[in-house]
Structure formats: structure tokens, C-alpha cells
Amino acid sequence: MQKYLIMILIVVGLAVSDWLTGNIKAHIKNDYKSSVMRAGLLHKASELLIMITACGFELGIEELSKYYENSEIAEMTGFITAGFIFVYIVFMEIISIFENYAEINPQATWANKIIRKLRNFEKEKK
Numbered sequence: 217m218q219k220y221l222i223m224i225l226i227v228v229g230l231a232v233s234d235w236l237t238g239n240i241k242a243h244i245k246n247d248y249k250s251s252v253m254r255a256g257l258l259h260k261a262s263e264l265l266i267m268i269t270a271c272g273f274e275l276g277i278e279e280l281s282k283y284y285e286n287s288e289i290a291e292m293t294g295f296i297t298a299g300f301i302f303v304y305i306v307f308m309e310i311i312s313i314f315e316n317y318a319e320i321n322p323q324a325t326w327a328n329k330i331i332r333k334l335r336n337f338e339k340e341k342k
Contacts, residue, residue, distance in 0.1 A: 220271035223302045227267045230309035231260040237316035244320055263305050270298040310334060 238256060242248050274294035281289050311334045318327040 217275070220275065220298065223271060223298065224264070224267055227264060227302070227305050227309070230306060230313070231263060234309050234312045234316065235260060237313050237320065241316045241319050263309075267298075267301060267305060270301045274298045307334060 235256060239253075242253075274297055277289065277293045311331060314327050314331045314334070318324060318331060321327070
């Protein structure tokens with residue numbers, strides 16, 4: 217149960233960081249749009265809902281596997297659902313945070329290098 221809470225907290229932390237860097241970027245560019253902000257918050261809420269659902273699914277499968285005395289099923293489905301979804305969301309959020317930062321500080325060319333590497337790594341995982 218603790219690993220799910222940690223996963224969810226990491227997703228929440230990254231989503232908040234992405235949202236804050238997006239707001240800083242909008243402030244610097246003087247480009248506030250309530251519809252964009254609202255859509256961004258809804259995307260973050262959806263990510264969190266998906267992560268909670270994946271963790272709940274894994275917990276349910278773990279409990280169900282006890283009845284069938286087959287813990288391998290729980291381990292496999294947990295890795296596939298919560299694990300993959302967690303990794304995908306983390307990479308997506310980190311890329312977005314770096315994209316925001318690169319627009320906030322155009323002189324930070326190192327951020328663009330990291331973005332390219334993360335995008336390449338994300339493409340390899342698909």
C-alpha cells in the first residue's frame with residue numbers, strides 16, 4: 217500500500233510543479249488564458265485519476281490473487297498497470313516542466329538538451 221501512496225504523491229508533486237512552471241511561463245509571456253489553465257488543470261486531474269485507478273486495480277488484483285493462490289498474476293498486472301502508467305506520467309510531467317523552464321529562461325540551452333534526451337527515451341519506451 218505504501219508504494220502506491222508514494223507513486224501518487226510523486227505524480228501529484230510533478231503535476232503541481234508543471235502547473236506552477238506553466239503559470240510562471242504565462243506570467244513572463246503575459247499570456248494568461250483561462251481556458252488553457254482550466255484545460256491544464258483538468259489534464260492534471262485526469263492523470264491523477266488514472267494513477268489512482270491503476271493503483272486501485274493493482275491492489276484489487278493482489279487481493280483477488282490470494283483467493284487463487286497465484287501471486288504471480290498480481291505482480292505481473294501491477295507492473296503492467298501501475299508501473300507503466302507511473303513511468304509514463306513521470307516522463308510526461310518532467311518533459312513538460314523542462315519545456316516550461318526552457319521558455320521561461322531561453323538562455324538555459326542545457327534544458328533543451330535534456331528535453332531532447334527525455335523525448336528520445338520516451339519514444340524508445342513506446
